[in-house]
Amino acid sequence: MAENRLGIPLQPSVLFKLPFDKNRLSVTAYHENIIADSPRLLCRYMDPLNYPYYSSYGVHELSIQRRGPALKLKYVNDERLFSHTWLLLIFKTWQRLVLFHCSFLALKARSLSTTFIAPEEYRIEGERRLFQGCPCSQILDDNFQHSLYIFQDDLTHAYRLHAAVGNGELRRCPVWTAFVSELQMNSDTWIERHSRHRVRVKDLHIFVFCNEYRRKAQIRRHGEFELNFTHAAGADAFINVFRPGDSDSEDAVGAIDVPPAQ
Structure with missing residues (x-):
């Protein structure tokens, strides 16, 4: 199972789930361990043959930045010397973009695994x-x-x-x-x-x-x-x-x- 490969517990505590592109892509925020308070994001993507692909990162491993109607989530390594774009989420409304950005930032700020938040992450460009x-x-x-x-x-x-x-x-x-x-x-x-x-x-x-x-x-x-x-x-x-x-x-x-x- 994908959950086992990604190290996701059988009954994770789901915080929220958002569908994109008619649910061909979805992002789920969950706690893998409530006691450790280290939330993660799970991305599920359906390919043209409707085969699902999964990827997961802790919010402390990601940075967030607005690009027009989209939010870019980038993986950043512990030394902040390497990064790559993980997701580009396009929102139909500014309100939904803001709510996702604030939710992500609140989770990241309160995660016990977070060691650094760049000042520009607190701002929503535009x-x-x-x-x-x-x-x-x-x-x-x-x-x-x-x-x-x-x-x-x-x-x-x-x-x-x-x-x-x-x-x-x-x-x-x-x-x-x-x-x-x-x-x-x-x-x-x-x-x-x-x-x-x-x-x-x-x-x-x-x-x-x-x-x-x-x-x-x-x-x-x-x-x-x-x-x-x-x-x-x-x-x-x-x-x-x-x-x-x-x-x-x-x-x-x-x-x-x-x-x-x-």
Whole structure:
């Protein structure tokens, strides 16, 4: 069996599986040993005669980089002196590309076998950073300090919010991301300033990449998602991305910091 040849256990813990090209190619993320916490990717490819071929690498052995609508996964040896392209995955939507990239990076950052992540792997080529993880953009998120970013994709011109670990060994590891819809962009009420440090966002659907993260900790009475900035200047700058000049309104200046409503 292919699983035996690749050293895959009989009952691996599957994290996710994605089909490509009408399922002629698929990529499965799995744990070969949950205790060791060393996730791997399994690629299955069907040849023109429908004969399957398999290949598998640990996420710590791979690097990731965007190429237009595709993600390139490259094998890199331990000394980082040799590499070759393993997979080129073409995505139909920017959202699916982003979710795969963030999922891969979160797995790689948390793998006990990972010794190095190149800085460029944290970036998705073709995205512009409109709001970055500087000190004023730090948020208190489920009682953790996270860096908040706003990205805009050059191809689709769409926006997304992105939260990453703010400090420590896992710094820049993705925690969650959320895509901003056109309906939200055209609404005057989807972002509301609740206090000097707090901004509430309506109808925000976040995709979480960390098992320990509790989304409900940030959800308020009417379903709004609350962003609690450590600096009021961060809340100003965040609102200014979507509503230039609005952060200096009387409501924003006169707001006082109050405990969040549960």
